[in-house]
Amino acid sequence: MDAIFYDDVETIAKAIAEDALALEAKTLLISGGAGFLGNYFIGVIEYLNSHVLKTPCHIISIDNFTSGVSYATGENKDLTTIRHDIKNPLSIGRDVHFIIHAAGLASPKFYRQHKIETIDVATLGTKNLLELARKPYVESMLYFSSSEVYGDPHPAFIPTPETYWGNVSFTGPRSNYDESKRLGEAMCVAYYQTYNLPVKAVRPFNVYGPGMRIDDYRVIPNFVSNLFRGKPLPVYGGGNRTRTFCYVTDAMTGFFKVLFSTHNGEAFNVGNDDEEISIVELAHVMNSLFSPENGVQKTKGINDAYAEGDPSRRLPDLTKIRTLLSYSPEIGLKTGLKRFYAWAKEKYGNSDLPATINCP
Numbered sequence: 583m584d585a586i587f588y589d590d591v592e593t594i595a596k597a598i599a600e601d602a603l604a605l606e607a608k609t610l611l612i613s614g615g616a617g618f619l620g621n622y623f624i625g626v627i628e629y630l631n632s633h634v635l636k637t638p639c640h641i642i643s644i645d646n647f648t649s650g651v652s653y654a655t656g657e658n659k660d661l662t663t664i665r666h667d668i669k670n671p672l673s674i675g676r677d678v679h680f681i682i683h684a685a686g687l688a689s690p691k692f693y694r695q696h697k698i699e700t701i702d703v704a705t706l707g708t709k710n711l712l713e714l715a716r717k718p719y720v721e722s723m724l725y726f727s728s729s730e731v732y733g734d735p736h737p738a739f740i741p742t743p744e745t746y747w748g749n750v751s752f753t754g755p756r757s758n759y760d761e762s763k764r765l766g767e768a769m770c771v772a773y774y775q776t777y778n779l780p781v782k783a784v785r786p787f788n789v790y791g792p793g794m795r796i797d798d799y800r801v802i803p804n805f806v807s808n809l810f811r812g813k814p815l816p817v818y819g820g821g822n823r824t825r826t827f828c829y830v831t832d833a834m835t836g837f838f839k840v841l842f843s844t845h846n847g848e849a850f851n852v853g854n855d856d857e858e859i860s861i862v863e864l865a866h867v868m869n870s871l872f873s874p875e876n877g878v879q880k881t882k883g884i885n886d887a888y889a890e891g892d893p894s895r896r897l898p899d900l901t902k903i904r905t906l907l908s909y910s911p912e913i914g915l916k917t918g919l920k921r922f923y924a925w926a927k928e929k930y931g932n933s934d935l936p937a938t939i940n941c942p
């Protein structure tokens with residue numbers, strides 16, 4: 583059933599196989615392992631365990647299931663799962679060599695619903711993992727920041743490089759997400775400068791792919807859920823805001839490259855800089871690919887993060903990661919959309935969609 587997911591996992595594993603030898607016989611701790619990206623991390627490491635590494639890497643996953651759904655593979659001898667809220671300290675009964683802080687509430691729908699939890703996971707959760715990372719045997723920690731740290735970039739900073747300081751409201755509708763992600767990065771830099779901690783940050787730009795919740799409400803899964811329900815695609819506020827969308831195999835390859843790099847104390851944009859597209863154009867592309875009769879409906883965003891706080895353009899400057907880590911996104915928008923749609927159709931197309939899909 584998850585043929586596309588496993589095919590993606592293989593693509594990612596092959597792209598990073600050489601660097602991934604660093605995981606041989608090590609332990610990797612991931613927060614948010616039951617979420618969209620967490621499941622990809624686990625899937626890739628499990629693939630490496632069975633195809634590349636002589637001695638497997640043991641994975642410890644922590645998730646509190648606020649937005650995470652389930653584990654693609656289930657617990658096994660190389661995967662320990664712990665139900666825990668990372669905002670609370672945690673002691674792990676074994677040496678951990680790699681840490682990935684992927685827990686968070688990335689969808690505006692969820693981070694407006696769980697405002698305080700969103701701040702806690704990016705700040706207290708980050709602090710708890712940074713404290714764990716002070717142990718001498720930790721080789722690398724990866725912190726999941728966000729392209730939202732740039733807020734609504736001034737036109738002179740589009741495409742947006744890592745050096746841009748951002749144009750961010752600290753009290754507006756996206757502030758709980760944006761400002762806590764920014765503080766998380768500040769903490770990583772402080773721990774690096776104080777303890778020489780091997781921590782890096784990634785700033786993902788609209789990553790999508792199989793395993794995203796169909797009731798996630800971010801634009802691609804939300805358009806697909808409306809396609810399945812035979813409804814017009816809801817385009818908020820005129821639809822002229824733009825985004826660049828990065829298919830998960832490209833993004834995951836970038837995340838692993840940063841994890842295995844030596845650029846401690848630094849941040850990297852990860853995304854696709856190829857096809858900046860307005861949301862109304864995206865709706866037309868998806869209609870024409872999958873179901874022309876659905877049409878498009880201009881409407882008001884479901885919450886304040888869309889009605890008032892919606893950035894006008896988002897386009898990464900990828901010079902840094904291309905130059906330093908030979909990152910090169912390969913999956914075009916239409917190819918990625920077709921893969922996501924095929925996966926979602928298989929998973930949801932013939933069954934009832936979850937009731938949460940009908941929330942505003």
Ligand code: UDP
Nearest residue numbers: 799800801802804816817818823861888892
């Ligand atoms: N959007 C939309 N219809 C939807 C979901 C989102 O028009 O059903 C718009 C939203 O207003 C924003 C863009 O699509 O301009 C991307 O939204 P998403 O939630 O995917 O992520 P964001 O980049 O805003 O964090």
